[in-house]
Amino acid sequence: MKLLYKGKAKSVYERDPGTLVMEFRDDLTAGDGAKRETKAGKGAINAGISARLFQVLQDGGIETHFLRFEEPNRHVVKKVEIVPLEVICRNIATGSLVRRYPFKEGQELHPPIVEMGYKSDEYHDPFLNDAIAMALKLCTREELERMREITLRVNDLLKGFLLERGIILVDFKVEFGRWDGRIILADEISPDTCRFWDAETRQVMDKDRFRKDMGEVLEYYREVQRRVLG
Ligand code: TMP
Ligand code: ASP
Numbered sequence: 001m002k003l004l005y006k007g008k009a010k011s012v013y014e015r016d017p018g019t020l021v022m023e024f025r026d027d028l029t030a031g032d033g034a035k036r037e038t039k040a041g042k043g044a045i046n047a048g049i050s051a052r053l054f055q056v057l058q059d060g061g062i063e064t065h066f067l068r069f070e071e072p073n074r075h076v077v078k079k080v081e082i083v084p085l086e087v088i089c090r091n092i093a094t095g096s097l098v099r100r101y102p103f104k105e106g107q108e109l110h111p112p113i114v115e116m117g118y119k120s121d122e123y124h125d126p127f128l129n130d131a132i133a134m135a136l137k138l139c140t141r142e143e144l145e146r147m148r149e150i151t152l153r154v155n156d157l158l159k160g161f162l163l164e165r166g167i168i169l170v171d172f173k174v175e176f177g178r179w180d181g182r183i184i185l186a187d188e189i190s191p192d193t194c195r196f197w198d199a200e201t202r203q204v205m206d207k208d209r210f211r212k213d214m215g216e217v218l219e220y221y222r223e224v225q226r227r228v229l230g
Helices: 044-060 096-100 130-135 141-162 217-229
Strands: 002-006 010-016 019-022 027-030 035-038 067-072 076-080 086-092 106-118 167-179 182-186 196-197
Touching: 019 044, 027 044, 027 076, 027 096, 044 076, 044 141, 044 217, 067 096, 086 141, 106 130, 130 141, 141 167, 141 182
Parallel strands: none
Antiparallel strands: 002 010, 010 019, 019 076, 027 035, 067 076, 086 106, 086 167, 167 182, 167 196
């Protein structure tokens, strides 16, 4: 297979025209790649979690790029044209939100907050508004509205699914692509791209363990996998 793109945590290959293979690697990065580590098994854990969550979303009526999971660490996906935006949805204030605004750490957000960032390591994924996204010709106004609408639906579906498994969906990041003239969900949904807290103890179960050197990164990823697949 031809390697099309190697990102920080995934490699993308062309399988045949219109179909790609997304390989989840064991690499973990933070700070736009400034901090790097490899954790054996991380790729397969995230591929498994993400496959299950995409299935949940498809069952909930959300159109996605996901076609099938090839164990241990590959997703076969539709080839989409990725919109270079990171769409973030927050149910609880933490992370960059509390660094930028006077929210209290751990404060619940009703309704959830949706923010968008320009996907660029060079510019450090800066948050942007609709006017900037359109002026940069990243997408149209209708596409922005559609991405926000789908993101809130993703939030509702995943929040419920995870809470039944003892996990609070604190916040998450998704990406979208264009396919057959429509906006559909793409990329991955995993502990690398979400914040998950244990519903009882509020223990961190996601990539913040790596970002903040909290230790036991893979142990918690495995626990998320156990609950999501169980
Ligand atoms: P933030 O609080 O650092 O802005 O992160 C919000 C959410 O987005 C959190 O779930 C982590 C996720 N995220 C990514 O998936 N990729 C990124 O590059 C960043 C900065 C955040
Ligand atoms: N996107 C950033 C990186 O991979 C990390 C983050 O999620 O904090 O370097």
